[in-house]
Amino acid sequence: MxxxxxxxxxxxxxxxxxxxxxxxxxxxxxxxxxxxNWPPVDETTADRLRDLYLSRQWSFHSPAERAFADAYAAHHDASHGIFMANGTVTLESALAAMKVGPGDEVIVPALTWMATAMAVHYVGATPVFVDVEPTTLCLDPAAAEAAVTPRTSAIIAVHLYGGMTDLEAIARVAKRHGLALIEDCAHMQGGKWAGRGVGSWGDVGSFSFQQSKTLSSGEGGICLTNDDRLAERIFRIKHIGYAADEQQGVPGVGPGVGLVCHNYRATAFQAVILHEQLHGxxxxxxxxxxxxxxxxxxxxxxxxxxxxxxxxxxxxxxxxxxxxxxxxxxxxxxxxxxxxxxxxxxxxxxxxxxxxxxxxxxxxxxxxxxxxxxxxxxxxxxxxxxxxxxxxxxxxxxxxxxxxxxxxxxxxxxxxxxxxxxxxxxxx
Structure with missing residues (x-):
C-alpha cells in the first residue's frame, strides 16, 4: 500500500x-x-432605450449623456464627470490633460489589466511596474515611493478585483514628490473609501463600463475630477476640441495650441443603460x-x-x-x-x-x-x-x-x- x-x-x-x-x-x-446571468436586463431600461432611439439625440454630449455623467460624478463625490468610449481612453485622456508625455515615467502596479500601462505608452511615457501588497493585491505604497525617479510624473493607483489601494498612503507619496495621482477604478464602481467615493481622491478617477463590470454598458468609461481646469481639458480631448457647453458645429475659442484632441465619445444609449443601473x-x-x-x-x-x-x-x-x-x-x-x-x-x-x-x-x-x-x-x-x-x-x-x-x-x-x-x- x-x-x-x-x-x-x-x-x-x-x-x-x-x-x-x-x-x-x-x-x-x-x-x-x-x-x-450577466449583464442584467430589465423592461424599464428597454423602454428608455426605445424612447432615446425615437428622440434621435444619440450622441454629441446629448441630454442623456449629461444626466448620467452628472449623476455618476455626484454619486462618487466628484464635481465633474466626462463620459467616454471606454476605460482605456479615459486613462489616456487623464494623462494627456496633466501633460504627461515623452520622457516621463508613470508608476503603475504590475498586477492590473494591461490597459493601465498601455495608456501610459499611448501618451509617449514609460510605465514603471511596481509590486502589489500581498493582502489587497493593490499597489504597494512603499514600493511605489521607492520607484520614484527624477523622471516620474504620475502614479496610477488601481483598485483591483475586490480590494482598494490605500488612497491616503498613495496620496502622501504623490504629494511628497509632486506627482499627479490617477485612480484606475475600472473594478470599483460605487466603492467608498472612508465614506467618500473612489475616483474623487486623486486628481482624476478613471472608470470602465465594459460588459463584465459591475456597472455595464458593453463598452464605456468616465473620468471624474474635482479640478475645473482638468475637467475642461479632458472634455476637449475626448470631444474633438469642443467645450462642454458648445453646440455641434459652433465651436467657441477652441482647445488651444498643443492640446491634441480626439473623438473618444460614447453614445447616449450607453448612458441610459448605466444611469438605470446606477440607481441600484x-x-x-x-x-x-x-x-x-x-x-x-x-x-x-x-x-x-x-x-x-x-x-x-x-x-x-x-x-x-x-x-x-x-x-x-x-x-x-x-x-x-x-x-x-x-x-x-x-x-x-x-x-x-x-x-x-x-x-x-x-x-x-x-x-x-x-x-x-x-x-x-x-x-x-x-x-x-x-x-x-x-x-x-x-x-x-x-x-x-x-x-x-x-x-x-x-x-x-x-x-x-x-x-x-x-x-x-x-x-x-
Missing part, C-alpha cells in the same frame, strides 16, 4: 473527514454551481459584501484559503472578482492545478488573475518601452499567479445558502490539504 493510499485510509476513518469528490467522495454541490448600485454592493462575509465565515476556523483583503478604510467595497488566496499553510504544498481540479469536482469552477502585465500574452511592447522596478515583482509574479482563485462578481449576487455552499467547498478542499499534497506527488 502506498503512502497516499495509507493516508486516504486514515482520513476516511476520521469522523471529521469528508472524502473529496475527485477521490470518490460525494461533492458538496451535486450539480455544478453557476453564477447569475449601493444595494448591489451591499449584497455583494454580505455574500463575501458569508463565504469568509465558512472559512473562519479552516486554515488554508483567505479572502482578498478589502481596502483598509473601505466603507463600501466594490467588486470585479472575489479572490481567494491559498498562500498559507496547509495549502502551500498543493499545486494550483490540483486545487482547481478539487474545487471543480465539488461543483465550483474558478478562474485566476491577469498576472503581471509584462508577462501577459497581449502585452507586446519591447523591453525598452517599460521598466520593472527592482527587476521583478514577486507578489504579482508568484502569489497572484499560482495561489489565487477567482469568482467573477455575479457570483456575489447569489442567495445565502449558495454562498454557504461556496464557502463549504473551499473549506472542504482546505481540510484535505495533506491528502491533496500527497495526491500531487503521486501524479508527478
Amino acid at each position: 502506498t503512502v497516499f493510499e495509507n493516508l486516504t485510509k486514515e482520513c476516511a476513518m476520521s469522523s471529521n473527514f469528508e472524502t473529496l469528490a475527485m477521490l470518490g467522495g460525494s461533492p458538496v454541490s451535486p450539480a455544478p454551481l453557476v453564477p447569475p 448600485i449601493d444595494n448591489r454592493l451591499k449584497r455583494y459584501n454580505a455574500t463575501r462575509d458569508i463565504i469568509e465565515a465558512e472559512l473562519s476556523n479552516v486554515p488554508g484559503f483567505r479572502v482578498q483583503s478589502r481596502g483598509r478604510q473601505a466603507t463600501l467595497q466594490g467588486y470585479y472578482n472575489l479572490l481567494m488566496l491559498a498562500d498559507q499553510e496547509p495549502l502551500l504544498d498543493v499545486p494550483r492545478p490540483i486545487l482547481l481540479e478539487a474545487l471543480a469536482a465539488e461543483g465550483l469552477r474558478v478562474g485566476g488573475t491577469y498576472g503581471p502585465v509584462y508577462r501577459h500574452a497581449l502585452y507586446n511592447l519591447p523591453i525598452n518601452a517599460y521598466r520593472v522596478a527592482e527587476g521583478r515583482c514577486p507578489v504579482s509574479e508568484e502569489t497572484a499567479v499560482d495561489r489565487v482563485f477567482g469568482l467573477s462578481h455575479p457570483w456575489l449576487d447569489v442567495d445565502a445558502e449558495t454562498a454557504r455552499t461556496i464557502g463549504r467547498i473551499f473549506a472542504k478542499v482546505a481540510l484535505n490539504a495533506e491528502l491533496l499534497a500527497s495526491h500531487a506527488v503521486q501524479k508527478a
Whole structure:
C-alpha cells in the first residue's frame, strides 16, 4: 500500500473527514454551481432605450449623456464627470490633460489589466511596474515611493478585483514628490473609501463600463475630477476640441495650441443603460459584501484559503472578482492545478488573475518601452499567479445558502490539504 493510499485510509476513518469528490467522495454541490446571468436586463431600461432611439439625440454630449455623467460624478463625490468610449481612453485622456508625455515615467502596479500601462505608452511615457501588497493585491505604497525617479510624473493607483489601494498612503507619496495621482477604478464602481467615493481622491478617477463590470454598458468609461481646469481639458480631448457647453458645429475659442484632441465619445444609449443601473448600485454592493462575509465565515476556523483583503478604510467595497488566496499553510504544498481540479469536482469552477502585465500574452511592447522596478515583482509574479482563485462578481449576487455552499467547498478542499499534497506527488 502506498503512502497516499495509507493516508486516504486514515482520513476516511476520521469522523471529521469528508472524502473529496475527485477521490470518490460525494461533492458538496451535486450539480455544478453557476453564477447569475450577466449583464442584467430589465423592461424599464428597454423602454428608455426605445424612447432615446425615437428622440434621435444619440450622441454629441446629448441630454442623456449629461444626466448620467452628472449623476455618476455626484454619486462618487466628484464635481465633474466626462463620459467616454471606454476605460482605456479615459486613462489616456487623464494623462494627456496633466501633460504627461515623452520622457516621463508613470508608476503603475504590475498586477492590473494591461490597459493601465498601455495608456501610459499611448501618451509617449514609460510605465514603471511596481509590486502589489500581498493582502489587497493593490499597489504597494512603499514600493511605489521607492520607484520614484527624477523622471516620474504620475502614479496610477488601481483598485483591483475586490480590494482598494490605500488612497491616503498613495496620496502622501504623490504629494511628497509632486506627482499627479490617477485612480484606475475600472473594478470599483460605487466603492467608498472612508465614506467618500473612489475616483474623487486623486486628481482624476478613471472608470470602465465594459460588459463584465459591475456597472455595464458593453463598452464605456468616465473620468471624474474635482479640478475645473482638468475637467475642461479632458472634455476637449475626448470631444474633438469642443467645450462642454458648445453646440455641434459652433465651436467657441477652441482647445488651444498643443492640446491634441480626439473623438473618444460614447453614445447616449450607453448612458441610459448605466444611469438605470446606477440607481441600484449601493444595494448591489451591499449584497455583494454580505455574500463575501458569508463565504469568509465558512472559512473562519479552516486554515488554508483567505479572502482578498478589502481596502483598509473601505466603507463600501466594490467588486470585479472575489479572490481567494491559498498562500498559507496547509495549502502551500498543493499545486494550483490540483486545487482547481478539487474545487471543480465539488461543483465550483474558478478562474485566476491577469498576472503581471509584462508577462501577459497581449502585452507586446519591447523591453525598452517599460521598466520593472527592482527587476521583478514577486507578489504579482508568484502569489497572484499560482495561489489565487477567482469568482467573477455575479457570483456575489447569489442567495445565502449558495454562498454557504461556496464557502463549504473551499473549506472542504482546505481540510484535505495533506491528502491533496500527497495526491500531487503521486501524479508527478
